[in-house]
Amino acid sequence: MKISSKSMEKAICFMVFSFLLLPANTLVESHQEGYISGVLSEKGLDFAKDLLIEKAVSSMVPLHLPDIEKSVKIPLIGKVHLGLSDIVIYSVDFPSSSVETGDSGIVLIASGATANLRMKWKYSYKNWVITISDHGTATVEVLGMEVGLNAAIINEEGTLKLLLLEHGCHVKDISINVDGGASWLYQGIIDAFQGKIVSSVEDAIAKNIQKGITKLDAKLQSIPKQLHVNSVVALNVTFMDDPLLTNSSVELEINGLFNGANEISVSNYYRKRSHNFLSGNGLAKMVEISLHEKVFESATSVYFNGDYMHWTVDEIPESLMNTDGWRNIIPQLYEKYPDDDMNLHMTVTSPPIIQVADHDINTAIYADLIFKVLNSDEVVPVACVSLVINASCSAEIHRNNLAGSIRLIDFTASLAWSNIGDLHMQLVQAEISTILKTFFMPYLNLHLRDGFPLPVPHGFTLQNAEIIQLDSRVIVHSDLSYADRHDLLTRYQFISSGLNA
Ligand SMILES: *[C@@H]1O[C@H](CO)[C@@H](O)[C@H](O)[C@H]1NC(C)=O
Ligand SMILES: *[C@@H]1O[C@H](CO)[C@@H](O)[C@H](O)[C@H]1NC(C)=O
Numbered sequence: 001m002k003i004s005s006k007s008m009e010k011a012i013c014f015m016v017f018s019f020l021l022l023p024a025n026t027l028v029e030s031h032q033e034g035y036i037s038g039v040l041s042e043k044g045l046d047f048a049k050d051l052l053i054e055k056a057v058s059s060m061v062p063l064h065l066p067d068i069e070k071s072v073k074i075p076l077i078g079k080v081h082l083g084l085s086d087i088v089i090y091s092v093d094f095p096s097s098s099v100e101t102g103d104s105g106i107v108l109i110a111s112g113a114t115a116n117l118r119m120k121w122k123y124s125y126k127n128w129v130i131t132i133s134d135h136g137t138a139t140v141e142v143l144g145m146e147v148g149l150n151a152a153i154i155n156e157e158g159t160l161k162l163l164l165l166e167h168g169c170h171v172k173d174i175s176i177n178v179d180g181g182a183s184w185l186y187q188g189i190i191d192a193f194q195g196k197i198v199s200s201v202e203d204a205i206a207k208n209i210q211k212g213i214t215k216l217d218a219k220l221q222s223i224p225k226q227l228h229v230n231s232v233v234a235l236n237v238t239f240m241d242d243p244l245l246t247n248s249s250v251e252l253e254i255n256g257l258f259n260g261a262n263e264i265s266v267s268n269y270y271r272k273r274s275h276n277f278l279s280g281n282g283l284a285k286m287v288e289i290s291l292h293e294k295v296f297e298s299a300t301s302v303y304f305n306g307d308y309m310h311w312t313v314d315e316i317p318e319s320l321m322n323t324d325g326w327r328n329i330i331p332q333l334y335e336k337y338p339d340d341d342m343n344l345h346m347t348v349t350s351p352p353i354i355q356v357a358d359h360d361i362n363t364a365i366y367a368d369l370i371f372k373v374l375n376s377d378e379v380v381p382v383a384c385v386s387l388v389i390n391a392s393c394s395a396e397i398h399r400n401n402l403a404g405s406i407r408l409i410d411f412t413a414s415l416a417w418s419n420i421g422d423l424h425m426q427l428v429q430a431e432i433s434t435i436l437k438t439f440f441m442p443y444l445n446l447h448l449r450d451g452f453p454l455p456v457p458h459g460f461t462l463q464n465a466e467i468i469q470l471d472s473r474v475i476v477h478s479d480l481s482y483a484d485r486h487d488l489l490t491r492y493q494f495i496s497s498g499l500n501a
């Protein structure tokens, strides 16, 4: 089998979905739930199956079969030697196929498949008087072929392992057309090879399935356990537990928490899989990706612990950058430092709290706003106001990224300490509101706009995604498209037509 194309490799991670099994005995064990789960619905399974077959075909043809030699005894003539060579399957078509999930794994069956072969034949007959030989070509049509496989996937230390339980190919009927030479004479002889050709085709296809599964398994095992998002955070995509197969869907769980790009685990949580909150059966879209609110909190806590959550405030009205602008709001500030430039510094003081409610993602950010004065080359902190900022996020999908935008709901401000006496907090609050609206919220939005990539296998793009929020989770329902699908079809047609010519 030729799995040379890049697109084949890209698709492999996804194909895993079409081969999932939960061995029956593990059903009774307790489950480890991840913070991100994915469900492939019936529609998604069908999509995966079609793509898999398409790829299997394109990587299989042209398929060369071993030469066949045979001696036949023919009445009146005697013994003749016949050889078939350059036997090539140059096209295969699977008009109908089905995929089923259940306790015995995933069963994929393609029936009524057809294939076309070309080959060369030669004939020789020799007795003590004469030598007769002839040669030509023949085409073979394979009809009513059944191909099936039953595969299982298990979780082995956070990686998925693919097991081929059963597979096979059965050819019901073939028809051979001989051209060249005195073909009318040899048709009957070549027909005697039917049985050998049939078993050769069956063997070749069965071997191909086996090789394909071995390669797929190797690819699966090479999927990294960390998805690097940027230089700061990585998403832990370690598989938790065995995949769960329901009647018509497949459910996968990954750890799903962010950790520092270069550090070891922030936290591991193991919980019982409480209920099948996912709705693979009735799902109108191909996939469901569900993210627990802890996923978002783990991301912000990496940034917080990595000391990234403090900023020098800029992009605010010029007047707020000089004590003069605060003259009426904090008179003591101006008295002590008349007409001095100012620095404002914002520091988040604890990891932000994120709660996914039914219609909103609520965020509470605890931060200190520190007022500093630039007094004769010295930066003098003069006061600190503690803020509790409540904001509401909405989630969006940009390509394969889960992005968002944030909106200020309200905030409270209280004086933490001051070297410039008491502040009139009501007046200060109005200015802080300006700072949040002109600096902080736009800053957060700039970063949230990019979001982070959802763990979607390479080469696939979410299509018509919808987001719902439920039960502390952000749930993405989406169809998928496969980027290289067009290329693949073109290449396949090119190969087949090249051979036909
Ligand atoms: C499985 O699917 C079949 C037919 O689609 C249905 O009759 C049956 O009730 C389903 N079983 C479960 C356990 O969902
Ligand atoms: C990733 O998740 C797995 C499973 O929960 C855990 O064992 C592992 O320590 C985590 N790795 C990191 C780097 O957090």
Ligand SMILES: *[C@@H]1O[C@H](CO)[C@@H](O)[C@H](O)[C@H]1NC(C)=O
Pocket (backbone or CB within 6 Å): 353, 362, 363, 364, 389, 390, 410, 411
């Ligand atoms: C802000 O959020 C916190 C935590 O969710 C909540 O306890 C508090 O009531 C909220 N405050 C306002 C003013 O909405």
